[in-house]
Amino acid sequence: MKLVKATLTAAALMLTAASIATATAAPAPWYVYASKVNGYRICSQYSPGFGWYKASSVAYTTLGHCNAYGR
Incomplete structure (x- = not known):
């Protein structure tokens, strides 16, 4: 019974x-x-692959904020 309770x-x-x-x-x-x-x-939450580099050092909290970033 003790084992069951534990x-x-x-x-x-x-x-x-x-x-x-x-x-x-x-x-x-x-x-x-x-x-x-x-x-x-x-805009992506992870790297899309070898032919891409991170263009912003800022991490956005939502996709909407990320899309507002100047292209």
């Missing part, structure tokens, strides 16, 4: 910790990337 308590603590971690997670930032070929700029 297991249930440990499971409850793990679920609580997991829910707190996901509740406080922030969205991934958006960056402006420019093409090395023609300079075309896009």
Whole structure:
């Protein structure tokens, strides 16, 4: 009986910790990337590939803010 209580308590603590971690997670930032070929700029949360470089050092919180960046 003690083992069952200990297991249930440990499971409850793990679920609580997991829910707190996901509740406080922030969205991934958006960056402006420019093409090395023609300079075309896009907003993305991750690098689009080898032919692109990060054109802004500022991390935007939403896609709307990122798109307002001058092209």
